[in-house]
Every structure is written in structure tokens, then in C-alpha cells.
Amino acid sequence: MSALRIGSVCTGYGGLDMAVQSVFGGELAWVADVDPGAARILAHHFPGVSNLGDITALDWRDVAPVDVLTGGYPCQPFSVAGRRKGTADERHIWPYIADALRVLRPRYAVFENVAGHLRLGFADVLADLARLGFDAEWLVVRADQVGAPHERRRLFLLAVAADAPHLGHQRRRNTRDGRTGPTHGRRAAADTDRAELARQPQERAGETPAAGHRRPAADAPRIGHRHAGPSCERGMATPSVSGGAAADPDVDWGRFAPAIGRWEAVTRRRAPWATDDRGRLSPAFVEWLMGLNLGHVTAVPGLSRTAQLKALGNGVVPVQASHALSVLRERLAHAPGRPHLQAA
Secondary structure (H helix, E strand, C coil): CCCCEEEEECCCCCHHHHHHHHHHCCEEEEEECCCHHHHHHHHHHCCCCEECCCHHHCCHHHCCCCCEEEECCCCCCCCCCCCCCHHHCCCCCHHHHHHHHHHHCCCEEEEEEEHHHHHCCHHHHHHHHHHCCEEEEEEEECHHHHCCCCCCCEEEEEEEECCCCCCCCCCCCCCCCCCCCCCEEEECCCCCCHHHHHHHHHHCCCCCCECCECCCCCCCCCCCECECCCCCCCCCCCCCCCCCCCCCCCCCCHHHHHHHHHHHHHHCCCCCCCECCCCCECHHHHHHHCCCCCCCCCCCCCCCHHHHHHHHHCCCCHHHHHHHHHHHHHHHHCCCCCCCCCCC
């Protein structure tokens, strides 16, 4: 079987695509990101992959078809850190992504956004997916559930074309399973009502557990040392540490040592210093927090510190996304009318 072709919109540094490849396999056919920093990162890592640029200006009929469409579309319209203007926000580009799904007809679609999207704008996404003939599963996963020393609650969605080859053709009726705990959802392509969709995301509560990682106590630190420094996103504190060398095993993380040690075990590398020699947040430390390989962002030639932090702050934690996609794949694989859904 040939490798799945992946088309990626709002790609950033490619964290969501890494997760898709780890779960389903496949290779990038093209990316699309207008941010100069992200474009530089993508060109560095994927010099032979075309960047289509602004998806709001594309005619999708001119774009090569793909098996998987991925996208971490802008979160500002839905984030608690923003004005929460939702679909009225000029940065709301979901309609253009829906148009891509309509024209390209991929087998799978994978999307990521902030958890606040569940209560703002998500009903439109689900209704569009149903109208386009996609079955969908979604859930919220925190980064600390896979060992990260920060919370970073994110919504992940996996949609499968109801008429996708090798995945069965029977459309499922709407169901709600009785499992407790996860913020999860399921919507079949048929029998969908927009008003019901608008209510349903707000009814869900809780999150999905990651195997082997318990939720920390309410007063447990996410990460830090002595006091919280600048943060790359709301809810992520950063240690303030002075002196020493990067990845020094003798650094004293104080009461945050267990959180640091847990993520060091997952990433299999030492935590770099949290601050640079001027006391500013270190991009290398944020890169480590996101679970990326050393230098994935920070070693890209010509990328300023500001651009590095912007890309990292907007990025996806690949391990977190991989866990979410594995759970979602299993749900769809065991749903009625889905006889087979597994890694490529």
C-alpha cells in the first residue's frame, strides 16, 4: 500500500503532522502557512515540499488531492486569552478549510484547537463535517496527561469520510456512549441537527486519561522555580534560573524537579536552562517543553528569538496529539459501520 499523502494547513512547525505520521504513517504532500517564521521552519525541514501560502486565496481545484488533511487553525477567535469573537473574528478561517474538504475529499481529516473552541464555533465545524459526509470523533487532552510539565488543554478532532475506501460505507446513527471522564464526542454524517450540535459540546465535561499518567493534585505545580517568569501561553509558567550551562544535570529545579524529571524521561533528554544570560525566557526551553527534538525550531537559520517563541507558543505537542489520535482512531475503529481503521 502506498503511503498516505498528507496536506497540512496552518502548519506551524509541523507538530500535528508529526502526530499524524506517528499514528497513521504517510508523508507530506504540501503545507500551507503564511507566517514568515513558520514558513522558514518548514522550508528548512521540508525543502522539497511546496508551501501553498494563504488558504483564503487558494482555488482548491488547483491543489493536489491528499488522503489526510490536517490543520491547527487559528485559536484566537476561541481562546480565553483573546476577545472570543468566534465566527465573527476575521481570523476565523474554518469556512476555507471546509471548502478544502469539499473539493479535495480526503479520507481523513485531523484538526487541533484550544479547548475553548468547544463552546464557541465548534457546532459550525461539526455541522459542516456532517454536511460534507464525514463521521467525527473529538476529545480534549492536556499535555500533562502525557507527562509534560504544563497543562495546555487542547481539542483534537478526527474525521473520516463516510464513503472512504477500505473503511466501510455504512453511515452510523448519532450515538452518545456512556463512558465517564473524557471530554469526547461523536457525530455521524447522517441525522445531524445544527441546533442539537450547538447544545451538545457545552454538555461535555472532563478529559481523557493518558495511560500511565495520573492527573496532578490541584495544588501541584506545572513548572517553575522560585517565581513564574514570562509565559509562552496562558496557563504555562516558566522557571526563573540564573547561571550554569544548558542541560546541566546539577541544576536545582527545587519543588518542580518531579515535573521536570518526568518530561525528561518522556523526551529522553535533559531540560535546558529556562532563561538565557539576560534572564529572558529561553526558546530552547520552550522547545523542550513542547517535546520537540533539539533544534527543531531553535536551530533554523535566520529565525529570530521572537519568531522562535511565536512558533513554539502556537505549536502542537506531538506526543499529546499522538495520544489523542490513538484514542480517536480506536473509537472510530470500533464504531458501528467501521470494520477497519488502523495505521497505514
